[in-house]
Amino acid sequence: MATEPLITALVQHPCGESVEENLARSERGIRHAAHxxxxxxxxxxxxxxxYFCQTEEVRHFxxxxxxxxxxxxxxxxxxxxxxxxxxxxLFERRGPGLHHNTAVVLERDGHIAGLYRKMHIPDDxxxxxxxxxxxxxxxxRPVETSVGRLGVLVCWDQWFPEAARLMALAGAxxxxxxxxxxxxxxxxxxEQRRQFEAWQIVQRGHAxxxxxxxxCCNRSGFEPDPSxxxxxIRFWGGSFASGPQGEMLxxxxxxxxxxxxxxxxTGRSSAVRRIWPFLRDRRVDAYGDIRHLWIDPxxxxxxx
Amino acid sequence: MATEPLITALVQHPCGESVEENLARSERGIRHAAHxxxxxxxxxxxxxxxYFCQTEEVRHFxxxxxxxxxxxxxxxxxxxxxxxxxxxxLFERRGPGLHHNTAVVLERDGHIAGLYRKMHIPDDxxxxxxxxxxxxxxxxRPVETSVGRLGVLVCWDQWFPEAARLMALAGAxxxxxxxxxxxxxxxxxxEQRRQFEAWQIVQRGHAxxxxxxxxCCNRSGFEPDPSxxxxxIRFWGGSFASGPQGEMLxxxxxxxxxxxxxxxxTGRSSAVRRIWPFLRDRRVDAYGDIRHLWIDPxxxxxxx
Numbered sequence: 001m002a003t004e005p006l007i008t009a010l011v012q013h014p015c016g017e018s019v020e021e022n023l024a025r026s027e028r029g030i031r032h033a034a035h036x037x038x039x040x041x042x043x044x045x046x047x048x049x050x051y052f053c054q055t056e057e058v059r060h061f062x063x064x065x066x067x068x069x070x071x072x073x074x075x076x077x078x079x080x081x082x083x084x085x086x087x088x089x090l091f092e093r094r095g096p097g098l099h100h101n102t103a104v105v106l107e108r109d110g111h112i113a114g115l116y117r118k119m120h121i122p123d124d125x126x127x128x129x130x131x132x133x134x135x136x137x138x139x140x141r142p143v144e145t146s147v148g149r150l151g152v153l154v155c156w157d158q159w160f161p162e163a164a165r166l167m168a169l170a171g172a173x174x175x176x177x178x179x180x181x182x183x184x185x186x187x188x189x190x191e192q193r194r195q196f197e198a199w200q201i202v203q204r205g206h207a208x209x210x211x212x213x214x215x216c217c218n219r220s221g222f223e224p225d226p227s228x229x230x231x232x233i234r235f236w237g238g239s240f241a242s243g244p245q246g247e248m249l250x251x252x253x254x255x256x257x258x259x260x261x262x263x264x265x266t267g268r269s270s271a272v273r274r275i276w277p278f279l280r281d282r283r284v285d286a287y288g289d290i291r292h293l294w295i296d297p298x299x300x301x302x303x304x
Numbered sequence: 305m306a307t308e309p310l311i312t313a314l315v316q317h318p319c320g321e322s323v324e325e326n327l328a329r330s331e332r333g334i335r336h337a338a339h340x341x342x343x344x345x346x347x348x349x350x351x352x353x354x355y356f357c358q359t360e361e362v363r364h365f366x367x368x369x370x371x372x373x374x375x376x377x378x379x380x381x382x383x384x385x386x387x388x389x390x391x392x393x394l395f396e397r398r399g400p401g402l403h404h405n406t407a408v409v410l411e412r413d414g415h416i417a418g419l420y421r422k423m424h425i426p427d428d429x430x431x432x433x434x435x436x437x438x439x440x441x442x443x444x445r446p447v448e449t450s451v452g453r454l455g456v457l458v459c460w461d462q463w464f465p466e467a468a469r470l471m472a473l474a475g476a477x478x479x480x481x482x483x484x485x486x487x488x489x490x491x492x493x494x495e496q497r498r499q500f501e502a503w504q505i506v507q508r509g510h511a512x513x514x515x516x517x518x519x520c521c522n523r524s525g526f527e528p529d530p531s532x533x534x535x536x537i538r539f540w541g542g543s544f545a546s547g548p549q550g551e552m553l554x555x556x557x558x559x560x561x562x563x564x565x566x567x568x569x570t571g572r573s574s575a576v577r578r579i580w581p582f583l584r585d586r587r588v589d590a591y592g593d594i595r596h597l598w599i600d601p602x603x604x605x606x607x608x
Contacts, residue, residue, distance in 0.1 A: 120585045139590050159582050161465030161513050162591050170599040194549045198512045201550040205509020208502045209465050245498045246505040278463050281424045284595045286443050287466050291588045295474040 006147055006174075006264045008040045009033030010239040013257040014221025015050050019063075022048050023071070026088075027078060029259040034082035036261045039108070040147045042217045044239070045089045045155050045180040046101070051219065051235070055227045056131040064093035068112060072104050080110030085147050089154065089178040091132070092117070101133040103152045103178055105143040114143030118154040119163060126184065126230050129156070140166035148173035148266065151212070155179040158199070158216070162290065164206035168279075173266065175206060175214040182219070182235035196236055196254075204246035211273040213249075213264045214242045220256055244272040310451055310478075310568045312344045313337030314543040315351075317561040318525020323352050323367075327375070330392075331382060333563040338386035340565045343412070344451045346521045348543070349393045349459050349484040350405070355523065355539070359531045360435040368397035372416060376408050384414030389451050393458065393482040395436070396421070405437040407456045407482055409447040418447030422458040423467060430488065430534050433460070444470035452477035452570065455516070459483040462503070462520070466594065468510035472583075477573065479510060479518040486523070486539035500540055500558075508550035515577040517553075517568050518546045524560055548576040 011029030015022045026047050033041045046052075048071055052060040065071060071090055079086045085108050092102035101118035117136030121129045140163055142149035151172025157163045158177045167175060181199060183192045207214040220237035239252040241262040252258040273279065289295050315333030319326045330351050337345045350356075352375055356364040369375060375394055383390045389412050396406035405422035421440030425433045444467055446453035455476025461467045462481045471479060485503060487496045511518040524541035543556040545566040556562040577583065593599050 119587050119590060122585065124579070124581075135587065140593075156585065159513060159580065160586065161469060161509070162586070162594060165465060166591070166593055166599070169593060169596060171601070194547075194551050197551065198549040201505055202509045202512040205465075205506045205512070208506040208509070209463060243498075245502040247498050247501065275428070276463065277428075279597065281426065281460065282464065282466070282597060283423050283439065284597055286423060287470070287595050289444075289470055289473060290466060290594050291591050292473060293583065293586060293588055295470070297475070 004266055006039060006266050007037045008042065008215055008241065008262050008264055009036065009038035010042050010215055010217040010241070010252065010260045010262070012044055012217055012220050012237050012239040012252050012260070013047070014235070015047065015219065015223070017050060019048050023074065025257065030078060030082065030084065030086060032259045033261060034084050038084060038261055040085045040087070042087045042176050042215050043089055043178060044217045044219045045178040046091060047089055047178070047219075049091065050223055051180050051233065053129050053132055054126050054223065054225045054230070054233065056128045060132065061099065064091040064099050067092050067102060067104055067115065072106065072112060076106050076110035076112070079106040079108055083108045085113070085145050087150065087152055087176055087178065098134055099132055100136060101129065101154055103154055105145060105150055105152060108146055113145045116143065116152040116154065118157060120156045120160055122156040126225065126233055140170060142167055142170055142172040151175045153177050155181065158203050161206060161209065164210055168210035168212055172212060173269065174264070175210070175212050177203065177214070177216040179216060180219040180235060182233040185231040185234055196238065200238070200240065204242045204248070207242040207244055208246040209278065211244045211269055211276060211278065213244055213269060215262070216240055220254070244269045308570055310343060310570050311341045312346065312519055312545065312566050312568055313340065313342035314346050314519060314521040314545070314556065314564045314566070316348055316521055316524050316541050316543040316556050316564070317351070318539070319351065319354050319523065319527070321354060326352050327378065329561065334382060334386065334388065334390060336563045337565060338388050342388060342565055344389045344391075346391045346480050346519050347393055347482060348521045348523045349482040350395060351393055351482070351523070353395065355484050355527055355537065357432050357436055358430050358527065358529045358534070358537065360432045364436065365403065368395040368403050371396050371406060371408055371419060376410065376416060380410045380414035380416065383410040383412055387412045389417070389449050391454065391456055391480055391482065402438055403436055404440060405433065405458055407458055409449060409454055409456060412450055417449045420447065420456040420458065422461060424460045424464055426460040430529065430537055444474060446471055446474055446476040455479045457481050459485065462507050465510060465513065468514055472514035472516055476516060477570065478568070479514070479516050481507065481518070481520040483520060484523040484539060486537040489535040489538055500542065504542070504544065508546045508552070511546045511548055512550040513582065515548045515573055515580060515582065517548055517573060519566070520544055524558070524562075548573045
């Protein structure tokens with residue numbers, strides 16, 4: 001049972017129109033994290049661009065880039081220079097007319113250790129992701145790295161217990177979520193508080209249910225809606241790390257740039273799974289209906 | 305979309321050796337709840353007996369009773385007298401040598417509306433349930449009642465997101481957990497706090513992930529370990545109700561008898577599912593591996 005502490009860092013920042021300035025912010029955070037001893041750095045969702053999904057505009061496809069591509073090469077060089085594993089989040093152009101919301105894991109020698117393509121794609125006012133991103137086709141597979149098997153998921157995935165569970169069953173040592181979520185300024189304070197807490201609770205719940213530590217890195221700053229249809233999004237920051245009992249290990253501020261450095265006790269997960277052996281007791285014989293959207297009391301035809 | 309408030313109550317109390325006294329405590333709580341206007345009353349797990357699973361002793365099988373049986377008849381009469389739906393939790397003797405940890409839902413006219421047999425059975429020091437209870441064979445089916453479709457689960461089930469999800473997919477309007485969990489007095493204060501919070505968080509996480517309100521009724525009081533092998537269990541009470549965003553609606557004390565009356569806004573769930581349409585976006589095409597205990601990177605033979 002490993003008991004080495006793993007120093008991790010979450011780099012949270014606002015984004016503007018300039019890719020160069022956004023990447024400079026990410027890079028500043030990564031350098032700071034490495035200086036503090038971090039071996040693993042998690043960046044926020046789509047950290048090189050504004051959150052362009054507030055509107056549906058074909059010109060935004062120009063923002064996409066291939067993987068490997070300019071950003072993975074740049075971050076790969078940085079990973080190698082600093083000797084850190086970096087989890088980046090990009091708008092991937094996979095082919096003409098086929099794009100994904102993709103997390104790329106860069107190994108500390110700079111090579112691409114693996115990809116995760118966002119599986120659950122939202123579509124709500126201000127979050128028109130179904131227009132831009134094809135749902136991922138890689139399933140829920142952790143990426144093997146020098147710092148462990150990384151169960152990388154992206155934003156909307158964080159509301160789905162199935163995603164966290166499948167990563168855990170596939171051997172993830174850690175759950176990681178790059179995210180871009182925030183408040184609708186038109187909601188009242190109570191609703192805003194409920195949403196922020198729900199977002200923390202559901203993820204800490206995944207940590208508990210799977211006995212895994214969890215990192216979540218979220219964007220900060222206000223971004224207006226270019227169409228003027230909504231009041232824009234106030235990204236709520238609040239990046240955090242949770243232990244395998246859902247205990248809050250560290251939490252960033254809500255409203256500005258912050259690099260949160262957190263030490264993870266990598267032996268704790270196995271210890272917690274011994275006192276709470278949930279994986280032993282799963283009723284896999286009775287979970288077949290999870291593969292349905294809804295369970296009709298009188299199904300038209302018998303399946304499983 | 306229904307918007308009627310549903311008045312619910314959670315009856316939490318310590319249990320001693322006398323079934324008569326334990327049932328009197330449950331009944332006192334039910335009467336108080338009905339007097340306060342409750343239409344639905346949730347009792348704690350195995351509320352008629354001490355938590356006998358601290359040790360493995362064949363004599364404890366004498367505590368089991370059939371369903372229907374003396375307790376369901378008594379509580380059925382009470383349900384009819386007060387016009388309330390009662391969720392009770394019993395040690396069920398189903399046949400010679402076949403016992404379950406069973407929740408029984410009594411309709412407000414006194415008849416049995418349905419059963420749920422605990423699907424996930426724990427076995428840890430102080431919680432030797434695998435000795436007493438055969439795992440349930442009814443699956444995850446809500447019980448149809450005059451106050452809605454009740455997604456009744458029991459204690460250890462509360463750590464398994466699959467259980468809550470399957471109840472939600474089968475149309476549950478509300479998740480309900482009778483439980484009996486507590487502190488090992490030998491754990492330090494920090495571990496005790498982590499465990500209590502993990503227990504709340506994982507359940508509130510189910511509420512969020514499924515957009516459902518949730519009631520959890522837990523036993524209180526200290527019960528010594530008759531074998532002297534452990535330091536006994538200090539049942540932590542803390543019965544609570546959560547809304548469909550995981551927001552805490554009400555919470556009972558940790559250490560004594562309490563009947564917690566909580567009004568549930570039954571229209572809130574549908575409203576929350578409109579702003580957070582998780583059920584729309586589930587990747588049912590990619591969840592097949594949930595039916596495995598572990599996902600081998602190189603499976604010996606291809607299944608699904």
